[in-house]
Amino acid sequence: MCGRYVLATPSTDLVALFEVDEIGEGLPEPSWNIAPTTRVAVVVEPAPRDERPPIRRLEAARWGLVPAWAKDVSVGQRAFNARVESAAEKPMFRDGVRSRRALVPADGWYEWQQGAEAKVPHYVHGEAPLSLAGLYAWWKQPDGSWLLSATILTTAAEGPLAAIHERMPVVVAPAMRDAWLDPEEDGEAALEAVVAEAPEAAGGLAMHAVGRAVGNVRANGPELVAPAP
Template structure:
């Protein structure tokens, strides 16, 4: 499960190795306590051009499928179990053509210790960006008739998860589906017909990334979404 994460930098500083072609306007500011429904910068390959254009765009965290009546459904779809995607109507179509990468500095997870939930900050040991596999969708607001109104279309996403491995399993039984930069092109490619192979390769590669991650206990202040400062990721005794 991934319900909170950190994006301490934005733009090319965060996604340089992914070779983004276009960066969207008004990308979100850095955040040390990103929560579901918040705006987040994601990477996607747009199939509207040939070859596809790699874009860094602002999206709402919590997938809103095209058939949804309103965006509220997204609040319950901020994570998706990678082993169930093909069986879930909400995620099946996005898996085929609309895969994304969610870049982050790290993420939070809560460990249950004798009934008390202790927050941990999990992050790459070398300070490099962390890439999480995601799916995205475009939703058209039926209440907005003006086609020129930018608010008419909502871009949203979900973060994929899988069983935890190694020391991360001692914190929580689920972890994000991490994407190795070498696998990013295959994951983002909207033209591939081998979706099952791409997903299996991502699931198989994620443990190698997980083994490079460090974690430490942080203050319980991170549990309040109104708290948002660099001190949230500082270790505590």
């Protein structure tokens, strides 16, 4: 699973990297310890309402998907991850698979490995910001405003990553970002395609053990990703 991750890359760099057309309001500050229910940056490409081409946007979203039919925002607390094996069928996620797919920029993520006495956190990262496969939804809040929320898709870990944890986020290869975001693409086919390429996309990632301070949601700063002594 992916329950904590890092995004310290400035929004200006993300705009260039993901070829963003417009930037939304309230984007989160750089963070080395992003936790569920907090605001995260997502790249989305909503279906246009007229003949104009789609507009790619960098938006702030609540991490934990709240579907349109939810009665309460708390539904999202248990929907910060979605398993690729069942996302296309589950009512919580299937509309997202069909036409509301997102990219979640990340410098890396944390995973906990069971040790002899306690779980040991590891930081998994690349040389450049990663794009994690996500889904998004809009939910009308009691005050009439709209909440954008998102979830991160996970798949079975392979290679060295499997030694840390059995699950991992789906890393979208750069060449597949456009098709994944395109709301006109067949959702299930897009999902199958990114999952098939995920092992290769994640093949060059590095990982190392870090200090246990990352387990505290209030802890933040670049020291969290430093290798443990």
